[in-house]
Amino acid sequence: MTVKIDTYYDFRSPYAYFADYRARNADFGLAVEVEWVGRPIFIDVILNLQSGREPWAPYVDTLIPPKRAYLMADIRRMARFYGAPYKPSWKWPNRPNQIPALCIASLLSGRAEEVFRSAIFDGLWHEQRDISDPAVLREAVARAGGDPAVVEQAADPGVRDALTRRTVEAYANGVFGTPTFVWNGEIFFGADRLEVLAWKVNRAADE
Template sequence: MSHVIDYYFAPVSPWAYLGHARFGAIARAAGATVRVRPVHINAVFAVSGGLPLARRPAQRQAYRLVELQRFSRHLGVPMNLNPRHFPVPPELAAKLIVAVALHDGDEAAMRLAGAVFAAVWTQERDISKPAVLSQLLDECGLNADRSVLAQQQPVDAQLDENTRLAIEAQVFGSPSYVLNGEIFWGQDRLDFLREALAA
């Protein structure tokens, strides 16, 4: 029986960016199905004790940059530690990824999510801008009308449902990979996820 992994993330998450390609490769190698579930991350934080970056203590913010640089080098994943367009509101990007998941499937949504992450963390593009998101759709070979569908009620409802499911699963940060009810939080837990898929 094929494994199913629920992939919870915020479209602006640097940690989700660092793990995204590797996660996709692990899932494919295991023949696992990925359900792409962007969330309202601040709603997740609100019930789990997390804080938006700007509200974290200075020493935590400083150490975050150290760890991002370490992992970028360790993984060989290029990254701008201080991108021009971060933080920006992630809702439009989250809705677009949801719209693609609903209408084109999770594999297409994985491609778009990867393009969104790269736009923020390597390309200095503002993913809160509709024009940028339209460009990303085109670059991923996806239908331009997904931008229209992203503004409709079914997508809002699905994004809210993703957030509810994340909270119900006791997710508290981005990225979180949930397999058979077990949470693997953070791209640095992907080796554990691989082991669980092989078990």
């Protein structure tokens, strides 16, 4: 039995990276085979929609200093807790542009999308690679068994527009951040909800 779980992610979320790492490496109690169906989204679009702004309005940082300090400490703590390699080469908040990688991911499917997704997460969060570099993107696509020409295809403005529409649709359906997992119409938010998701999936499999 294989269960499909929609997996909404963006690359710049450390918690989405932790979730991807856990899905690949951790045993959190799933008793069935799972296909993690990748659903890349633009987190900036989600944040703008939450604040009543247009999807691509200029980014506004709403984190107060105490919350940002907590976030930085929590990321390091959770990396150690999950055993996930964590050694980015950039300083917050100046992360590499993730839009090209998300657009490429939106054009891939199945195993190719899954392998590409993990390659980009690893490149950004601990391999110290520039995920906005076309050469890095082509290498990740090739590793995933895809056609490197998809890197140029993803630069078409229509690809970003389509992904924006899918992000708006995801928000309308209850997705408010990343990582978000949707199974059987139920939403699970955060890398720390994978055990709860596994519990629900296993209960349904036993019925």
